[in-house]
Amino acid sequence: MFTPPFATCDQPSGNQENPRELLKTVVAASLVTGLEMFDFTVFGFFAVMIGDRFFPANDPMTSLLWAVGTFGVGFFMRPVGAMIIGAYADRVGRRAAMTRTSWMMALGTAALGLCPSFASIGVIAPLVVIAARSLQGFAVGGDIGVAATFVLEAGPVSRRGYLVSWQLASQGAAALLGATLGVLLTSTVSPAALASWGWRIPFLIGLLIAPVGLYVRHRLRDDPIPTNTARNAGTPLAELCRDHGTTILLAMLMMMGQTIPVYAIVYFMPSYATRVMHMPAVIGFLASALSALLLVVIPPLAGRLIDSLPRRKPLALLASGCTALLVYPVFLMITRATSALPILCGVGLISTMVAFGAGAVALLVLEALPARVRASGMAVSHALHVALFGGTAQFIVTALIRWTGDPMSAAWYVAPACLVSFCALMLFKERRLET
Known part of the structure; x- marks a missing residue:
C-alpha cells in the first residue's frame, strides 16, 4: 500500500494489484472519456460547415x-461542470459521477446532430446548438478530472505515469477519429452534400457514448471514498480554494502551454487550411489526423519514461520549453507552405512536444492534491484553464487573422502563452508521493 505524506486517511485504499481488474478500470475510464472528447471536439473539425448552416452571413x-x-461556449460551461461533478465525485464516488456525465454528453450530442438548420427553423437553430454545446461542456468538464483521478487511484504508484497516460491517449484517439472521419467525408462526399448533411455523421456516430459508457462504467468496482470526505461532505470546493489556491492557479497556467497549441494549431487546422491558406480541406484534416495519431502513440511511451525517472518535472520542463521555441518556426513553415508536407511536419513537431509533456504535467497536479479534494482539484484546474485558454484559442486566432490580414498573427498569441506556461512550471513545487 502506498500512502502520501499528507495524511493516510485521505488516500483511498482501492489500489488494484489484480492486473485484470486494473485493465478493466483503465479501459472503462479511458474509452468513455475518449468518446466524450470525440463528441466535444468534433464540432471544431466541422466548424466551417456548422457556421454556414446555423450562423449564415455574407x-x-x-x-x-x-x-x-x-465552440468556445462549451468550454465556459466546463468549470461549472467541474465544480459540481468534481465535488460530487469527492463526496459520493468517482464511478457514480462518471456514469452521469455519459448521459449528459449523449443528450448534448444528439441535439447537435439532429438539430434542423437556420434555414428551416430560424433563430431557434443556433439557440439549440448553443444549449447543446453548453450541456456537452458541463459533462466533459467534470468527467476528465474525475476519470483521471479514478485511474490514478486504481493502480500502484510505480505505474502511475503509464496508467494516467491512457487518459491522454484516449483524448488523442478522439481527435484521430474526428480527423479521420473528416478525411473520409471530404474525400468521398461532394462539398454540397458535406455542407448539407455529411457533417452530421460524426455526431450521430458519437451517440455511441450512451450505451458504451453506461455498460462499461456500470461494471466497474465502486471506489472507496476517503475517510475525511464523508466527514466534510459538501466542502471539497471550500477546502480547495482555502488550502490549494496557488496549486490550482499554477496548474492552470502549466496546462495552458499544451492546450493553446493543440486548439489553435491542431483542431483549428482544417478551418485554417481552407479559410486562411485556401488549400483543400483534406490537407487540414490530414494534419489533424497526424497530430492525433501522435497524441495516441506517444503518451503511453512517455508514461513509461516518467515512471522510470526519479522526478516528473524535468521532462515536463523540457517539453514545455521546446514547444515555446517551436511555435514561431512552425507557423512560418505553415504560412509559406505550397504543399501538404510542411504543414504535416510543423503540426507533427508541436504535437510531439505536447504529447511528451502532458502526462508529466497531469501527474504533477494530481500528486500535489490530497485524495479528499483530488477529483475536484483536477477537474476544476483542467476545466478553468481550458475554458479561459482552449475555448477562446480558435476565436482569438481567427479574430487576429481577420483584423490584421496576416496568417502569422496566430503565432503572436500562441508563443507568449507557451512561455508563460513554462514559467509557471518552473514555480510549481513537485510533491511526488513516496512509498
Whole structure:
C-alpha cells in the first residue's frame, strides 16, 4: 500500500494489484472519456460547415467566427461542470459521477446532430446548438478530472505515469477519429452534400457514448471514498480554494502551454487550411489526423519514461520549453507552405512536444492534491484553464487573422502563452508521493 505524506486517511485504499481488474478500470475510464472528447471536439473539425448552416452571413469569415465562438461556449460551461461533478465525485464516488456525465454528453450530442438548420427553423437553430454545446461542456468538464483521478487511484504508484497516460491517449484517439472521419467525408462526399448533411455523421456516430459508457462504467468496482470526505461532505470546493489556491492557479497556467497549441494549431487546422491558406480541406484534416495519431502513440511511451525517472518535472520542463521555441518556426513553415508536407511536419513537431509533456504535467497536479479534494482539484484546474485558454484559442486566432490580414498573427498569441506556461512550471513545487 502506498500512502502520501499528507495524511493516510485521505488516500483511498482501492489500489488494484489484480492486473485484470486494473485493465478493466483503465479501459472503462479511458474509452468513455475518449468518446466524450470525440463528441466535444468534433464540432471544431466541422466548424466551417456548422457556421454556414446555423450562423449564415455574407462574409464567410463572420460565419466561421460565430461557429468558433459557439465552440468556445462549451468550454465556459466546463468549470461549472467541474465544480459540481468534481465535488460530487469527492463526496459520493468517482464511478457514480462518471456514469452521469455519459448521459449528459449523449443528450448534448444528439441535439447537435439532429438539430434542423437556420434555414428551416430560424433563430431557434443556433439557440439549440448553443444549449447543446453548453450541456456537452458541463459533462466533459467534470468527467476528465474525475476519470483521471479514478485511474490514478486504481493502480500502484510505480505505474502511475503509464496508467494516467491512457487518459491522454484516449483524448488523442478522439481527435484521430474526428480527423479521420473528416478525411473520409471530404474525400468521398461532394462539398454540397458535406455542407448539407455529411457533417452530421460524426455526431450521430458519437451517440455511441450512451450505451458504451453506461455498460462499461456500470461494471466497474465502486471506489472507496476517503475517510475525511464523508466527514466534510459538501466542502471539497471550500477546502480547495482555502488550502490549494496557488496549486490550482499554477496548474492552470502549466496546462495552458499544451492546450493553446493543440486548439489553435491542431483542431483549428482544417478551418485554417481552407479559410486562411485556401488549400483543400483534406490537407487540414490530414494534419489533424497526424497530430492525433501522435497524441495516441506517444503518451503511453512517455508514461513509461516518467515512471522510470526519479522526478516528473524535468521532462515536463523540457517539453514545455521546446514547444515555446517551436511555435514561431512552425507557423512560418505553415504560412509559406505550397504543399501538404510542411504543414504535416510543423503540426507533427508541436504535437510531439505536447504529447511528451502532458502526462508529466497531469501527474504533477494530481500528486500535489490530497485524495479528499483530488477529483475536484483536477477537474476544476483542467476545466478553468481550458475554458479561459482552449475555448477562446480558435476565436482569438481567427479574430487576429481577420483584423490584421496576416496568417502569422496566430503565432503572436500562441508563443507568449507557451512561455508563460513554462514559467509557471518552473514555480510549481513537485510533491511526488513516496512509498
